[in-house]
Amino acid sequence: MKKKITLKQIARELDVSISTVSKALSGSKEISEDTTQKIQAFAKLYNYKPNNIALSLKNRKTKTIGILIPEIVHHFFSTVIRGIEKVANRRGYNVIVGLSNESFTKEIINMELLANGSIDGFILSISKETLLKQDYHHFNATISQGIPIVMFDRVVNEVACDKVIVDDFNGALKAVNKLIENGCKNIALLTTMDYVSVGRLRTQGYLKALENHKIFANSDLILKIDDSLNVENHIEILETEIHNFLKINPTIDGIFAVNELYAVTAMKVARKLGYKIPDDIQVIGFTDGVLSKHATPSLTTVSQHGEKIGEQSANLLIDRLEANDIENDKYFIEDDSKADYIKMVIETEIIERESTK
Amino acid sequence: MKKKITLKQIARELDVSISTVSKALSGSKEISEDTTQKIQAFAKLYNYKPNNIALSLKNRKTKTIGILIPEIVHHFFSTVIRGIEKVANRRGYNVIVGLSNESFTKEIINMELLANGSIDGFILSISKETLLKQDYHHFNATISQGIPIVMFDRVVNEVACDKVIVDDFNGALKAVNKLIENGCKNIALLTTMDYVSVGRLRTQGYLKALENHKIFANSDLILKIDDSLNVENHIEILETEIHNFLKINPTIDGIFAVNELYAVTAMKVARKLGYKIPDDIQVIGFTDGVLSKHATPSLTTVSQHGEKIGEQSANLLIDRLEANDIENDKYFIEDDSKADYIKMVIETEIIERESTK
């Protein structure tokens, strides 16, 4: 077992001082050609690499980003992580992942754990429970400790930080526009409860599209599904709800769903009821995941560009981290209260597949 | 901006020594009731929390686990992460994620980066490129540095470490048995190239099931799909390949696929060709992900219990880390060469859905 070698050990072996070794390895020209060579050769032989933890302590920065998301077995979130990891890696950062599991408490615990020196900044998406409680003190607390946060997707005005969001409103608008232009007269909306802002925005986009086309918004055609309890037989309940909904509203000829699961389930139920897709009913979902791509028929969706969201979030965070560096080097600290934060909006894109004409 | 407070600052404010503060906070009874109270109150007021990095440096352990996987936008891998994170958190560990993106080089870079003090041990699944190259020196190098590794799913005999694997052979065996018992006479196998061991094992299970039932294994009924290049129009190619395959072999009445994508695609293609599922062709896939659950018809699959794999991996790793602690405390180091490593096999389970009778 060859434990990693340290400067101290190299110094002892070569009978020089620690600082000589450090300088030689960093190529300082304070050190003579000879000793530099000798030390570098020795270091390479023993595969010396500086210890990250020691560097973190010394530099007071860890070069790692904390990601805090509600759920990881989830196409959108994992795509975002991939985007974050990509630019983080490119820019010399590591990524540490915490899962809130949609729980307020776990979000706080994770946050406090990581905030104690483990990370330089956070990229996060707020848990449902936190959104329900509307208690954001932990975010503000870590920001006021000097740890920057970038929020994505599930963001909130009450916290002053950079944000990257999907253009939910326009995405929904475009989707419903498309259904209208394709000839749909009675367009249903499948959505979630309102406390998750993205659901609300998508609903607004739906309503706006109808309004623009002077179509009366019939509240009977809006089905709000409560997914706050992730119960075991979730899918059966979902199917039943949609089934009843379609039975009661036989005039529906278009469906816009705020996520792909609702959309795919709606297609499934509709087909069981004898509807042809897209001939009798056209369907568009939000979120472009595996389900959309491989459903039969494949689903037309509003793509959120999760990877781009991750990349932008990482860039925003790292930009701010490195801007802070410079400020600190200048020995003055900007008054944070007037720092202006960026809200970046990622445009959506409609991916046309077989569920629309 | 209230930066996090340190022991030193508390000491200065309260006009005591750093060690007094440290002891008072850890509840040592060396310190008088009075000062302990005073210090603890002050610390609580300023929300003192010890700095993780400093602790890591001092204790020479980081309490974080490095996860290294080929891909994160992937149901199986993200499920495993969820399992790891769950027990890691429970046992006081954090989780840092690196993605190899199926690349040998990125796997090495990530590994070396994290091995320089950032983590106490690895949980990983080998990248395809590494499996192709059969170059495992980086794994052995980090192990010989005293950093334990637990491999899952894509494992390899050449590396001496704990392993957690799916019972691919028996999973495939059970699946094909089921097809046979359901009356299938000509069962096709949709598999990958052989270098990923799991593909090979599943193929062997398929062959064994046939053999057990004295069915001649017709190599025409085995389609090996090369997914080493993840090209853009991957799906179209896949569909075409399977389409041609089914056309050439019209007697096929059962399909076993080594992943759910192949299975779902096969169902799609078969239906386009006019087959009824499960009446004309029955289909079973490996991996129980979203696709299986929501496909039409829903897919019977072999579930790999990814979350359990993650949990077991984390437990194995942490057990070993904490066993090492004890050894070190005893001032003797076990001879690693005769350490016996555990290979844990997670049984699969067949989830019956609509694609089989």
Next chain:
DNA sequence: TTGTAGGCGTTATCAT
């Protein structure tokens, strides 16, 4: 009961 000193691994500053 409290404080001092040393060390975890590194780098930077200031001697020699």
Next chain:
DNA sequence: ATGATAACGCCTACAA
């Protein structure tokens, strides 16, 4: 050209 020292934040054996 090389080395000693201090510091990052914490803990702890040992002094006082």
